[in-house]
Amino acid sequence: EVQLVESGGGAVQAGGSLRLSCRVSGFTYDHYAIAWWRQAPGKEREGVSYINNRDARAYYEDSAKGRFTISRDSSTNTVYVQMNSLEPDDKAVYYCAGGVSTTNSHYYSLDGWWDNWGQGNQVTVVS
Secondary structure, eight states, rough: OEEEEOOOOOHHHHHOOOEEEEEEEOOOSOOOOEEEEEEESSSEEEEEEEETTTTTEEOOOOOTTTTTTEETTTTTTTTEEOOSSOOOGOOEEEEEEEEESSSOGGGGGOGGGOOOOOOOOOEEEEE
């Protein structure tokens, strides 16, 4: 059974930084990918960033480019997202998600692509 356990949320002032962690376990194959998604109050869930487990290739949605960095530590099976220059619009519940990797990264933007989800972590940005 795939398990994704998140940590690291909290409150920060605008312009500050937070790092979220996602501890990954249970995949029976190594060609998987991990994603960070978020859902703000009253809005649809949206993708933020994605990383392939095999080659650590990373992808970012426009909202994250230049501010967020996704990475993985294969020794601990943990995926991180470092979020800098946070803005009030970044306030959301952030979810870690896991699924099979693909060479067509457009699929990563579809929430139906992801089979496994973490419990969610609140990130609050105070202006």
